Amino acid sequence: MIFINETIQIPDEELEWSFARSGGPGGQNVNKVASKATLRWNFSNSNALTAEIKDRLQVKYPSRVTNEGELVITSQKTRDQDRNKQDCLEKLREIIRAVLVIPKPRKKTKPTKASKARRVADKRHKAINRAKRQIPDED
Numbered sequence: 001m002i003f004i005n006e007t008i009q010i011p012d013e014e015l016e017w018s019f020a021r022s023g024g025p026g027g028q029n030v031n032k033v034a035s036k037a038t039l040r041w042n043f044s045n046s047n048a049l050t051a052e053i054k055d056r057l058q059v060k061y062p063s064r065v066t067n068e069g070e071l072v073i074t075s076q077k078t079r080d081q082d083r084n085k086q087d088c089l090e091k092l093r094e095i096i097r098a099v100l101v102i103p104k105p106r107k108k109t110k111p112t113k114a115s116k117a118r119r120v121a122d123k124r125h126k127a128i129n130r131a132k133r134q135i136p137d138e139d
Contacts, residue, residue, distance in 0.1 A: 002089060002093070004093055009048065017037065018037075020038065021033070021036065022034075034081065036084060037085045037088050038088075039071075039085075040070050040071070041071045042068070042070045043071050056099045057095070057099045061099075071095070073091045073092055073095070
């Protein structure tokens, strides 16, 4: 059981692990040991998260979520398979904690009168400078 906070726990049975040869540090050992850890979690079928949190997860991390509703996390930071596995679990915790925060809705605001006046004055100033660059008409 992976504990995210008091209310959210993910059962180990829902997590699917796979291991591959890593491209990271390790020298000749890289060619022999499968130290890269890949974690797949089908959160769309999980009861650990609410529908609202699942939607936010898909919106906030589209590159980590597959079309089937799986969250894919990989780690190949270290030479050790177990440490990479722990790194994947920590990334999972961070992702879920980030999704738990409800984003503040943006309030539409209008520009102030002073900012409008500054913008118009700036446009006039630029127009005058451009006009000075023109070749004068010979009448």
